[in-house]
C-alpha cells in the first residue's frame with residue numbers, strides 16, 4: 179500500500195474515495211471484499227481495471243497475446259503480415275507513444291530500490307533508409323523546452339558482462355530493460371574514454387540496425403524462393419540513451435566516469451551546441467541471459483543439423499553477397515524471448531561485422547576478416563536452395579550426409 183502514497187495525483191485517502199465511489203459509496207465492499215474471499219482483518223479490497231487500448235497508448239507497448247480476444251489478435255496478425263517491410267522506411271527505435279492529454283489517472287511512481295539510482299535519459303532516434311543507410315538523430319540537450327526526458331532506475335553495478343561491455347539492469351517506462359556500456363574496446367579493461375564509449379555504442383547501434391535491415395530482406399528472399407528457414411528470428415530492439423547530467427553534478431555512478439573526466443569530455447566536444455550529450459548507454463529489453471552462440475569472430479560452423487544454426491549460416495552468406503561483398507556478419511548469438519503474441523522468438527544481439535573499410539567498430543577485422551569467412555564458411559542446403567553464388571569461397575557445397583536436421 180505504501181506505493182500509493184507515491185501516487186502522482188493524490189493521496190491514499192483520495193484513492194480510497196475514488197474507489198469507494200465506483201462502488202456507489204459502499205465502504206463495506208472495499209473493507210470486506212467479495213463474500214467468497216477471506217481477507218485478514220483489517221484490510222482494504224481494491225479492484226483494478228486496465229483498458230488494453232489505454233494501456234498500449236500510455237506505455238507504447240503491446241498487451242500480451244492472451245489478453246486479446248480471438249478476433250482482435252487475428253486482426254493484428256493479419257495487419258502485421260500485410261505491412262511490407264521492403265517498401266516502407268522503417269524506424270527502429272521510435273516507439274509509438276502518444277502525448278497524454280489531460281491529467282493522468284492515479285498512477286503509482288516507482289519508489290526507491292536499493293542499488294539503483296534515478297537517472298534521467300533522452301533518446302536518439304535511429305532510422306534505416308531504403309538503401310540500408312543508418313542515420314542517427316540526436317536531440318538537442320540545450321533545448322530544454324522541447325526535449326523529452328525519461329526518468330529511469332539504473333542499477334549502480336553491472337549484473338553481467340561480456341568481453342567488451344558491462345550490462346546493468348534498468349527500469350525504463352516501468353519495464354525491465356538493460357543498459358550497456360563499453361569497458362574494454364581492445365586496449366585493456368577500464369581504459370575506455372567517455373567519447374570512445376559513445377563512438378563504439380553508436381557503431382553497435384548501426385550494426386544492429388544493419389543486421390535488422392539485412393535480416394528482413396533475407397527472410398523476404400527466402401519466402402520469395404520458397405526456402406524453408408527458421409521462423410521467428412529477430413534482431414533485438416534497442417535505444418541509444420543519453421544521460422542528462424544535471425548542472426553542477428557528474429554522470430551516474432554506474433557509468434564509472436569520474437567528475438574530472440566528464441567536464442574534460444564536454445569541453446572536447448567539437449560543437450557543444452549540436453553535439454549530443456556524451457554519456458551514452460545502449461538500452462535493450464531485458465531477456466534471459468542464456469545465450470546460444472552460432473558463430474565466432476572468425477569461426478563459422480555450418481550447423482548442418484540445426485535449423486536455426488544453418489539458417490543463420492545461410493544468412494551470413496546471403497548478407498555477404500547482398501552487401502556487394504563488403505560485409506560479413508560474425509559472432510552471431512541468440513537469446514530466447516517472447517513476442518507480443520506470446521510466441522517464442524530468437525533474438526540476435528551483440529552482432530559484429532567485418533567490413534571492407536574496417537569501419538564498423540570493435541571486432542571488425544576488415545578485409546582479413548572477410549577473407550577468413552570465405553575460407554571457413556561451408557554452404558548448407560539453404561545456401562544452395564537460395565542459389566547463393568559460391569564464387570570466391572573455398573568450399574563449394576553441401577557434404578553428402580547433411581540432410582538430416584534436428
Ligand SMILES: Nc1ncnc2c1ncn2[C@@H]1O[C@H](COP(=O)(O)OP(=O)(O)O)[C@@H](O)[C@H]1O
Nearest residue numbers: 338339340341342343345462463464465467528
Ligand atoms: N538484453 C539482455 N538481457 C539480459 N541479459 C543480457 C542482455 N544482453 C546481454 N546480456 C547478457 O550480458 C552478456 C554480455 O552482453 P553483450 O552485449 O554480449 O556484451 P559483450 O560485447 O561484452 O559480449 C551477454 O552474454 C548476456 O549474458
Ligand SMILES: [Mg+2]
Nearest residue numbers: 340341511528
Ligand atoms: Mg557478447
Ligand SMILES: [Zn+2]
Nearest residue numbers: 495557558561
Ligand atoms: Zn553458403
